[in-house]
Amino acid sequence: MANSVITLQNADIYQKDKLVLSDVNFSIEEGEFVYLIGKTGSGKSSLLKTLYADLWLEKGTGTVAGFQLEKMRHKEVPYLRRKIGIIFQDFQLLTDRNVHQNLQFFMGAMGWKDKAEIEDRIAEVLELVGLPDVLQKMPHQLSGGEQQRIAIARALLNHPEILLADEPTGNLDPEKSIEILKLFFKINQVSKTAVLMATHGLDLIERYPKRTLYCEGGKVRDLHQA
Numbered sequence: 001m002a003n004s005v006i007t008l009q010n011a012d013i014y015q016k017d018k019l020v021l022s023d024v025n026f027s028i029e030e031g032e033f034v035y036l037i038g039k040t041g042s043g044k045s046s047l048l049k050t051l052y053a054d055l056w057l058e059k060g061t062g063t064v065a066g067f068q069l070e071k072m073r074h075k076e077v078p079y080l081r082r083k084i085g086i087i088f089q090d091f092q093l094l095t096d097r098n099v100h101q102n103l104q105f106f107m108g109a110m111g112w113k114d115k116a117e118i119e120d121r122i123a124e125v126l127e128l129v130g131l132p133d134v135l136q137k138m139p140h141q142l143s144g145g146e147q148q149r150i151a152i153a154r155a156l157l158n159h160p161e162i163l164l165a166d167e168p169t170g171n172l173d174p175e176k177s178i179e180i181l182k183l184f185f186k187i188n189q190v191s192k193t194a195v196l197m198a199t200h201g202l203d204l205i206e207r208y209p210k211r212t213l214y215c216e217g218g219k220v221r222d223l224h225q226a
């Protein structure tokens, strides 16, 4: 499909020698919002890791942002990562650098060079996540919800085609979790960025239903629109 950001066909997902998910088939279109659910150990993180090439696709075929996973070589991985944004439960900010330095460091690694463009883009993404005034703050001076907003801002810097979020609200209280979920909805609508979000928050899904992929018994079922 021409407008798919992700496709997996007959994909087997392994952790070392262990087959975690077999015969996975789904696609995610440009600008789609999709939840990924399943019990602990059902394979959500393994699936996401395969999509950002932290795990190799050993069997089956897959594309992410135009990159073919089954043919991927190590040196191509950074180029794939430039097209996707990855967000983790534990934020993974550099704790010894302020917000500005965190974002600047990341952009340097992504190949941005022009100083004015870098500053403009940093201002844009901080505005988008609702934290325009925290440039000089260190991560420990921010709340968990704010740190996650910065991690989301970082994931957005390179105009990704899709955000892959692994339990992004897992460390947050229910109120902050809803705020972060609404931020993902906003980004999805404003930037037309597709989102695949793994979550245990079934209450969130009930409140804000979207297409849902369900990992269970070594398979991924597409529950479609809830």
Ligand SMILES: Nc1ncnc2c1ncn2[C@@H]1O[C@H](COP(=O)(O)OP(=O)(O)OP(=O)(O)O)[C@@H](O)[C@H]1O
Binding pocket: 015, 016, 018, 020, 038, 039, 040, 041, 042, 043, 044, 045, 046, 047, 215
């Ligand atoms: N690094 C690893 N090495 C070997 N096995 C692993 C590794 N990481 C995960 N596994 C195994 O792979 C299976 C799927 O784990 P995975 O982390 O993908 O599940 P999950 O659905 O994301 O769980 P959670 O909701 O707890 O994050 C589990 O049986 C787990 O023990």
